[in-house]
Amino acid sequence: MVITASDAWIRAPRIYVENARGRDPAYEVTAEAVLGSLRSLCAPAELTCRFSDERDLPAFRRADILIAGRLDTALIASEARELKLIQCTSAGVEAYAPFDWLPPTLTLTNASGVHAAKVGEFGLMACLMLHEGVPEIASSQRRHAWNRRLRGVAAGRRVLIHGVGALGGAVAERLHGAGFRVTGVRRSGKPHAAIERMTTPAQFHDELPLADIIVLACPLTPETRGLVGARELAALPKGSGLLNIARAGVIDHAALTSSLDSGHLSGAILDVFEQEPLPAGSPLWDVPNLMVFPHVSADAPDGYVDRCLAILADNLARAKAGQPLHNTVDPQLGY
Structure with a gap:
């Protein structure tokens, strides 16, 4: 995906956040957290936060950026035609392979490094x-x-x-x-x-x-x-x-x-x-x-979401400057 500084979605992105109900609160991405992380970079034209069992489908369809810990790849492939960037708040993305649902115009980034x-x-x-x-x-x-x-x-x-x-x-x-x-x-x-x-x-x-x-x-x-x-x-x-x-x-x-x-x-x-x-x-x-051990090696009870959103903020700054993004998933390698 080639990103240029002239893209309007970088300056005023429409952002959709999808949380999974029942997960530990440490993983919930709030509107306040998103706005705080992007305050110095851009003012979102639209910001929608929903749980996956109460989707706002029209807002999902309009979104330029998706922030989610669990990706509904079938929904993304069929409905998210405006998406340019997905920030997955999980480091592992093997559950979404093969990546035939991911068009070349859409970049998937993960949370590698936050742990x-x-x-x-x-x-x-x-x-x-x-x-x-x-x-x-x-x-x-x-x-x-x-x-x-x-x-x-x-x-x-x-x-x-x-x-x-x-x-x-x-x-x-x-x-x-x-x-x-x-x-x-x-x-x-x-x-x-x-x-x-x-x-x-x-x-x-x-x-x-x-x-x-x-x-x-x-x-x-x-x-x-x-x-x-x-x-x-x-x-x-x-x-x-x-x-x-x-x-x-x-x-x-x-x-x-x-x-x-x-x-x-x-x-x-x-x-x-x-x-x-x-x-x-x-x-x-x-x-x-x-x-x-009950899958506790990498996660901490505080700061997780902020570190994930820091990746997104850094990538928007890099996109604005016409630089390559960090944490991009290579569909051929699977990570």
């Missing part, structure tokens, strides 16, 4: 827990078993991060600061200041035998679905740990369960699941040395 500070802290905490054997200690506690194992310091332990984007990069920075030795896997192979050695997905299997801990922070795409299965877990050193802050689909959970049951993997921490909340009857609750 970085929180997920960096969580990643450091989780890797320290895996190093210290906390998942095993928690399992022993449930069995009323005193299972004393001494651990050395974390400095020098080897962590492999698959997916060095905003989230993986934030984790790498925290781990590097704590003395971990970090290897990264990213499609571009571009270096990162906190990563000792960067590789590409083609070298992923070569790196597995060298990792004490593996961190999954990649987007879910056809290439990463089922990324870690029995073969990959077997390639990890005995006693290694695993953290998934990516998407549930990157791991074969049956293979993960088997590896934990056998003791080959010493512990795992999962923060993402195919169905959330994780059903009470899921066998994952009772897998030994597995810790279940």
Whole structure:
């Protein structure tokens, strides 16, 4: 999509905000928040805020900009003929692939990066827990078993991060600061200041035998679905740990369960699941040395919406100046 400074929608956009009823209030985008974020840039010609179960369809049809956490792609394709820009307030957009509903005149941007500070802290905490054997200690506690194992310091332990984007990069920075030795896997192979050695997905299997801990922070795409299965877990050193802050689909959970049951993997921490909340009857609750986190690694109770709207404000300023937008989703890559 080519945007020029002469476009009237940048100076006085018609904005439609769609919230999902029942979500945590931290994710609700209000008219006040939108106006506050854009005050120095433009005066919206129209601003409509609705929940998805009470849409204002005429306003939706007139909108130049859509702000939403969940996208109704069929509705967008059939009704949103004036849209130029969608600001999705979620970082993951794999649920909307394939992107055949997205015309070349419409740009989709996501919330990648808004989670970085929180997920960096969580990643450091989780890797320290895996190093210290906390998942095993928690399992022993449930069995009323005193299972004393001494651990050395974390400095020098080897962590492999698959997916060095905003989230993986934030984790790498925290781990590097704590003395971990970090290897990264990213499609571009571009270096990162906190990563000792960067590789590409083609070298992923070569790196597995060298990792004490593996961190999954990649987007879910056809290439990463089922990324870690029995073969990959077997390639990890005995006693290694695993953290998934990516998407549930990157791991074969049956293979993960088997590896934990056998003791080959010493512990795992999962923060993402195919169905959330994780059903009470899921066998994952009772897998030994597995810790279940209720998808809290990246989100904070305050400031989330403001950071999402800051992306929109920055992009409108960039559009006004005729510059490329940030956080654009590549339909071919899926993120």
